[in-house]
Amino acid sequence: MQAPPHLSPADGRLLQQGRCDHPFDLLGPHGEGAERWLVVFLPDAAALTALSGDQAIAMRRLAGDVFAAPLPPGDYRLRAERGDGSTVEFDDPYRFGPVLGEVDLHLIGEGTHRQLWQALGAHVMTHEGVVGTHFAVWAPNARRVSVVGDFNRWDGRVHVMRRRSGGIWEIFLPGVAEGALYKYEILDAQDDLVLKADPLGFGSQHPPEKASMVRDIAGYGWHDGGWMDRRQAAQDRHAPISIYEVHPGSWRRRLDQDGRPLSYKELARDLVAYAQGMGFTHIELMPVSEYPFDGSWGYQPVGLYAPTVRFGPPHEFRDLVDAAHQAGLGVILDWVPGHFPTDAHGLARFDGTALYEHADPREGFHQDWNTLIYNYGRTEVQNFLIANAIYWFQEYHIDGLRVDAVASMLYRDYSRKDGEWVPNKDGGRENYEAISFMQNMNIATYGACPGIMTVAEESTSFPKVSAPVDAGGLGFGYKWNMGWMNDTLRYMAYEPIHRKYHHDQMTFGLIYAFSENFILPISHDEVVHGKGSMLRKMPGDEWQQFANLRAYYGFMWCHPGKKLIFMGCEFGQPEEWNHNGELNWPAAEKPLNKGLQSLIRDLNHLYRDTPALHVLDADAAGFAWLRNDADQSILAWLRKGRVGDPPVAVICNMTPVPREGFRIGLPQAGRWREAINTDATVYGGSGVGNLGGVEASGTALDGQLASAALTLPPLSVVVLVAD
Known part of the structure; x- marks a missing residue:
C-alpha cells in the first residue's frame, strides 16, 4: 500500500517527535473518493482498525506510531489494540471541524469578547453529533499546544491542537467528560516543553496537585429571583450595607472529621444562617478563585475562573450563593486582578514569553x-x-467584587525606590493602563449586570475612585476608607487619659467622609501579622477592653459610611486570626464576648431599620456636629435622613468617667428613645444609662431648637432616636 500523498516522511517525523504545529493538515481523513485517506497517530497501539459502516479496515503502520489506510466515504470510528491485548473504540478527534467561529476569533483578537469564558477553556458539548469536550486556549507565541490528561496518558504528541487566528489553539476531544484532568503541554517560544493549567478552566485538582479539571457549569437551577429583582435597591448608596467578611476555610471546621473546613454546602447552611441571624446584609468571601498556596489566603490566584475545589465543586459554590440570596443576603467576592504568582503551572511566561505580565520587572514584578x-x-x-x-x-x-490592592495598580512607583520603576508617557507615576482597565471593567460590569457593586480597596488619596467614569472617576460603586480605619484605631489604642491629645484622629475622617461612597472596613488585615485582635488593641483590663471595643463599634455603626467587619471581631475573639484553624467559638460563649456579639446584632438591626443612619451615608446633608469636645473626649452628632425620617443623635464618651446631667442640643423637643447604649448590662456593661430615653425641652443648645439632659455611661456610645 502506498503512503498518503499529503503525508511526507518529514511530516511523520514531526508527529513522532511532537513538533508538528499543523496536525489537522496531516491527521484524520483527507482527499475524496478513491483518493480518500485516513492518517492516525497513536502511540502504544499494537494494531489499529478503522470502522466504517460494516467494514473493518486494518490500518498499516507507516513509521513509528503513524498509521494510514484508504477510507471509504462517510463517518468512521477507530479500534485500537494495545500491547496487553485490550481493545478500545473511540472517535478520531481529527475528523471534527473547528468549534470557534469567526466572530469569536475576531472579538478575542480585538480584546472585546466579554463572554470570553464561553469561547476559551474546556466545555462539555455535543459537536457534530458526538459528545465530548472542546478545549481552547490563547498562546500566540507557542510552537505547538496539546491537551494532555488522564485520557491520553499525558502524552503531548497525541492531541495537538488546531492553530487559529489571533493565537488561539482549539480541539474537540470526543468522549472526554466532566471530571477529566488535563493540562496544556506547550512547546513554547524558547523551544521548551512546559505544562500549564488552563487560564479559563472552571475547575482544578485539589492543591497541591496542579491539573485543571473539566467541569460542566451549565444547567444550574437558581431559586433567587426575588433577591435578584430587588438587588439594585439593596446595594445602592442609600441602602444599609453591613458586610461580614469571611475566610471560608477557617470560619468553622469539622473538628469531628480531622478539623477539615466546611464545604460550600455546609457554609450554605451554617454561615448563611449565622450572618442572617446577626443582621448583616452581605457576606464577603476572601478570594475563592483557585490558588495553590493556603498561606496566601487566596490573594495569589492561578485559576481566576475556577471556584476553589477546597470546599466543593462549582455547583455547590452556587448552592452557597443561592442560599444567601434566599436569606436576603448579598454575596461579595474579593477579586485579585492586580497580580498573580510565579508558579510554573500558572500564567507566568505562559507561551515562553511575557504574555500576561510585563517583560520588564520594573513594571511586571x-x-x-x-x-x-x-x-x-x-x-x-x-x-x-x-x-x-x-x-x-x-x-x-x-x-459585588471587592477589588484587592487597587493602590498598587494605580501607581507605577508603588513600593518602589527611585530607579526601580518606569514613568508613564508623561513622566509621571500614575499607571494610565491600569486606570483604563479599572474604568473599562466598571463600565462593562455595571452595563452587563444591573444591580451589582464594585468596591475598591484603595489606601491613597487618589481622587474620584467611586465617581462615574464619565465624570472623570474610576467608576467603582464604593471605596474602602482605609484612612478612617487607621486613624480611629490609633486613637482607640491610647489610654483614655491621653485621648484628648489625639481627638482629631476621630474627627479627621469627617472632613472627607462625603468625597467618596465609603465603606468603613475592619478587615482581616487588622487582626494578623502581630497586629493583635480587635479586643487586644484596646487598652486596660479585660472589662475595659470590652467596653472600649463596644464603644468603638457603636461609633463605627453610627458614623457615615457602610460597614464591614471581619469574622471573629463581632464577638471579640481574643487571639489574632489563624487561617489554619477555626475561630475561637468557645470564647464566644463567655458573657462579655456574648454581650459584644449581641451588640453587633442590635447595631445591625438599628442601622438597617433606621433610615437616618444609612440613606445619606455619602451625603453631607445627612450629618451635623452637635458637640466636638476634645478635653472631655466627647463626640456628639446628628444623623439625618430624608424628609419625614426621625433624626438620630449619637453621643460618644471615650473616657471611663460617667457624666450625669450632660446636656446636649437636639433638633426637636419631646421624647427621644435610647435605641442603643453600649454600656447596657445585656452587652456586658455596667448598666449606667437613661432608663430607655430622655425628654427634650425647648431650651436651645448646640445650634439646635431643643436640648435634653442625659447620663453618659463610661466608655460608651448612646444613640437617641426621636419618637
Whole structure:
C-alpha cells in the first residue's frame, strides 16, 4: 500500500517527535473518493482498525506510531489494540471541524469578547453529533499546544491542537467528560516543553496537585429571583450595607472529621444562617478563585475562573450563593486582578514569553509579594480580566467584587525606590493602563449586570475612585476608607487619659467622609501579622477592653459610611486570626464576648431599620456636629435622613468617667428613645444609662431648637432616636 500523498516522511517525523504545529493538515481523513485517506497517530497501539459502516479496515503502520489506510466515504470510528491485548473504540478527534467561529476569533483578537469564558477553556458539548469536550486556549507565541490528561496518558504528541487566528489553539476531544484532568503541554517560544493549567478552566485538582479539571457549569437551577429583582435597591448608596467578611476555610471546621473546613454546602447552611441571624446584609468571601498556596489566603490566584475545589465543586459554590440570596443576603467576592504568582503551572511566561505580565520587572514584578503584574496595556489581558469579572456576576450571581490592592495598580512607583520603576508617557507615576482597565471593567460590569457593586480597596488619596467614569472617576460603586480605619484605631489604642491629645484622629475622617461612597472596613488585615485582635488593641483590663471595643463599634455603626467587619471581631475573639484553624467559638460563649456579639446584632438591626443612619451615608446633608469636645473626649452628632425620617443623635464618651446631667442640643423637643447604649448590662456593661430615653425641652443648645439632659455611661456610645 502506498503512503498518503499529503503525508511526507518529514511530516511523520514531526508527529513522532511532537513538533508538528499543523496536525489537522496531516491527521484524520483527507482527499475524496478513491483518493480518500485516513492518517492516525497513536502511540502504544499494537494494531489499529478503522470502522466504517460494516467494514473493518486494518490500518498499516507507516513509521513509528503513524498509521494510514484508504477510507471509504462517510463517518468512521477507530479500534485500537494495545500491547496487553485490550481493545478500545473511540472517535478520531481529527475528523471534527473547528468549534470557534469567526466572530469569536475576531472579538478575542480585538480584546472585546466579554463572554470570553464561553469561547476559551474546556466545555462539555455535543459537536457534530458526538459528545465530548472542546478545549481552547490563547498562546500566540507557542510552537505547538496539546491537551494532555488522564485520557491520553499525558502524552503531548497525541492531541495537538488546531492553530487559529489571533493565537488561539482549539480541539474537540470526543468522549472526554466532566471530571477529566488535563493540562496544556506547550512547546513554547524558547523551544521548551512546559505544562500549564488552563487560564479559563472552571475547575482544578485539589492543591497541591496542579491539573485543571473539566467541569460542566451549565444547567444550574437558581431559586433567587426575588433577591435578584430587588438587588439594585439593596446595594445602592442609600441602602444599609453591613458586610461580614469571611475566610471560608477557617470560619468553622469539622473538628469531628480531622478539623477539615466546611464545604460550600455546609457554609450554605451554617454561615448563611449565622450572618442572617446577626443582621448583616452581605457576606464577603476572601478570594475563592483557585490558588495553590493556603498561606496566601487566596490573594495569589492561578485559576481566576475556577471556584476553589477546597470546599466543593462549582455547583455547590452556587448552592452557597443561592442560599444567601434566599436569606436576603448579598454575596461579595474579593477579586485579585492586580497580580498573580510565579508558579510554573500558572500564567507566568505562559507561551515562553511575557504574555500576561510585563517583560520588564520594573513594571511586571511585585517586590512586596514576589508576584507578577498584569500587562494592562495589552487588550487581550484586559479582556481576560474584564470577562472574568462579568463571569462571576453572570455565572455565579455574585452581587459585588471587592477589588484587592487597587493602590498598587494605580501607581507605577508603588513600593518602589527611585530607579526601580518606569514613568508613564508623561513622566509621571500614575499607571494610565491600569486606570483604563479599572474604568473599562466598571463600565462593562455595571452595563452587563444591573444591580451589582464594585468596591475598591484603595489606601491613597487618589481622587474620584467611586465617581462615574464619565465624570472623570474610576467608576467603582464604593471605596474602602482605609484612612478612617487607621486613624480611629490609633486613637482607640491610647489610654483614655491621653485621648484628648489625639481627638482629631476621630474627627479627621469627617472632613472627607462625603468625597467618596465609603465603606468603613475592619478587615482581616487588622487582626494578623502581630497586629493583635480587635479586643487586644484596646487598652486596660479585660472589662475595659470590652467596653472600649463596644464603644468603638457603636461609633463605627453610627458614623457615615457602610460597614464591614471581619469574622471573629463581632464577638471579640481574643487571639489574632489563624487561617489554619477555626475561630475561637468557645470564647464566644463567655458573657462579655456574648454581650459584644449581641451588640453587633442590635447595631445591625438599628442601622438597617433606621433610615437616618444609612440613606445619606455619602451625603453631607445627612450629618451635623452637635458637640466636638476634645478635653472631655466627647463626640456628639446628628444623623439625618430624608424628609419625614426621625433624626438620630449619637453621643460618644471615650473616657471611663460617667457624666450625669450632660446636656446636649437636639433638633426637636419631646421624647427621644435610647435605641442603643453600649454600656447596657445585656452587652456586658455596667448598666449606667437613661432608663430607655430622655425628654427634650425647648431650651436651645448646640445650634439646635431643643436640648435634653442625659447620663453618659463610661466608655460608651448612646444613640437617641426621636419618637
